[in-house]
Amino acid sequence: MSKHKDTLIEVRDLSVHFPIKTRKLFKTEVQMLRAVDGVSFDIKRGETVGLVGESGSGKTTVGRAILRAIDPTDGEVIFHRKKKGGIDLAHASEAELRKVRSKLNMAFGESGGGIKVHNLADDLLRAFRPEMSLVFQDPYSSLNPRMTVRDIIAEPLIASGKYKNREKVDARVREIAARCKLNLEHLRRFPHAFSGGQRQRICIARALVSKPKFVVCDESVSALDVSIQAEIVNLLKDLQEETGVSFLFIAHDLSVVAQMSHRVAVLYVGKLVEYAPTEKLFFAPKHPYTHALLSAIPSADPDAGFDPIRLQGEIPNPLAAPSGCRFHTRCPFARDRCSAEQPEWREIEPDHFVACHYAKEFNFSRS
């Protein structure tokens, strides 16, 4: 993958497998559910990468594995610091680690090198948490009803242990709350007093209060009405412009993803099929699956034709993923090679990655 100096997050061959146990009469069978299988991509500083795919394709698992909310089975997640050098936390000895733990600021300060998030030890991970954050889908279930908005937003700061002084915490909470269009009166209230859009603004304030470099937005606008959704999208864009934070924007609504993202990655049954700058992906996709997915968006323009490509069959069960290209069972262009050989993840044009044997032959350009 690219070793660009602006790269913030580098994901290499990330795999997450879950053991599924089925109890038979006398024995327990264990099958591996390959939720995410060999996913590689990178996210630059200040960039939004959209991640789309149908339910069960592993979008959420990718997001959580990058944050180490789920431990990856295999592969690497590297968080790049601006300056090179520093300590290799992944391979440091126990004695060295102990030394580092007492000087966490040194490890994560300006001198830190690439941090291998995928095998960071637990207590180091905890210290590293303020750098990364998450906004959930449902703003109703993700806020503790017994905490005031001020306490909710302040919690990440207090948990990080960097802010010992209450006044400093309050100052930072007020600052981020104001940015998310919440006023001082709001901070004293409990979540039940707020509408869906306001709650999502509280969630965003909580995610950004520790000044993270990277935030995963997992279906963060999907539960909101269109009129409110537009407001949250605008807010996220503004905050990104001001703070330079990078987003991984996971959603199943393709038009919102297009609006939000600089680049978009498409997942199908745990594998990336295409990754390209937004305009290329939406107007000149190279993978037949991306093409089919785009054709299914209903347009609000009554004169626009609506003729979705009818994919045959159902999304395959990841427990029994098809051989070769995982899309070959539903692909209208599938040939013999597709079921036998796994397509390579290659850069077909600069910055345009695709996993399809015949990508060069397709021209799916849309006006």
Add this chain to the structure above:
Amino acid sequence: MSKMLSVENLSISFRTDEGVITPVKGVSFTVEKGRTLGLVGESGSGKSISTKALMQLLPGTARLGAASRMIYTAKDGQQISLGNLRHGSKELRRIRGGEIGMIFQEPMASFSPVYTIGNQMMEAIMLHRGLKKREARQFAIGMLNKVGISNAAARVDQYPHELSGGMRQRAMIALTLSAGPALLIADEPTTALDVTIQAQVLDLMRDLQRELGMGMIFITHDLGVIAQIADDVAVMYLGTIVERGPAKEVIRNPQHPYTQGLLDAIPSLDHLHDRLKPVPGDIPSPTARPGGCPFHTRCTQAIAGTCEVHEPPETSAIPGCAVRCWLHTSQGRSAA
């Protein structure tokens, strides 16, 4: 074309701890045979409960307004006033399922998890079509085939959890249609589905409607879906229909500031670099319904002294369309 359902002045109120709230106020609409009425609105606009009132599916704390009229013309031509049917009466049982079918948003929640798909379908078929068990099973398999479920003869004996989301929603459609309703109410049937599956389900519903000549009420918050499936549309805001008319006309040339705002807020692939335009403000809570025009708190074109005081009447700016907004009345124009 014949009118099969006419709803006039429907108001629904609930007694709650915070006092009486009225989530639906003076709603009127009609459904014609073979046509689809789209009900659009944000959450809390009263789309779902207006249609639940038709089937008497509201909770016991609900009260219908005195002036509410819901007249349904049954398959045999009999006119039935839906509001007057008694709970548990034979007539109501015939209406539910047999005359008016309903599909809900969450297909997992609307199937019973402890019976097979076939079992649940056969129950409806035997009840509404009077078939014997064996014939009912054949009929159920036929219906599953019709909605595009492969290997229907095996699927009929499976439990709901064994089917994928899209398939479950198709099975739900098969179940609803197997009772042979003349009017189908679809309450956000595709909202929980992926776009590819949504496209399949919309396609299926369009085809089946054409084939069976049903009337349909399609509830959604997605104007893109409305543009593709509805013939007529009614836009709801806080329990009132603010604009209605032929779907194409309303979407192409919206008259009410709320409809305009909703359409402007939709992200479009044609304007990737423009900022989205949200409708300013938040939806007021149902306990604090604004007086006058319900939308005046968020309207950018509100006329001070008029909109927050008086409720606007329904006027027709374009033939076939109706809008509730002071901007389209002579009074409002002179006040502005």
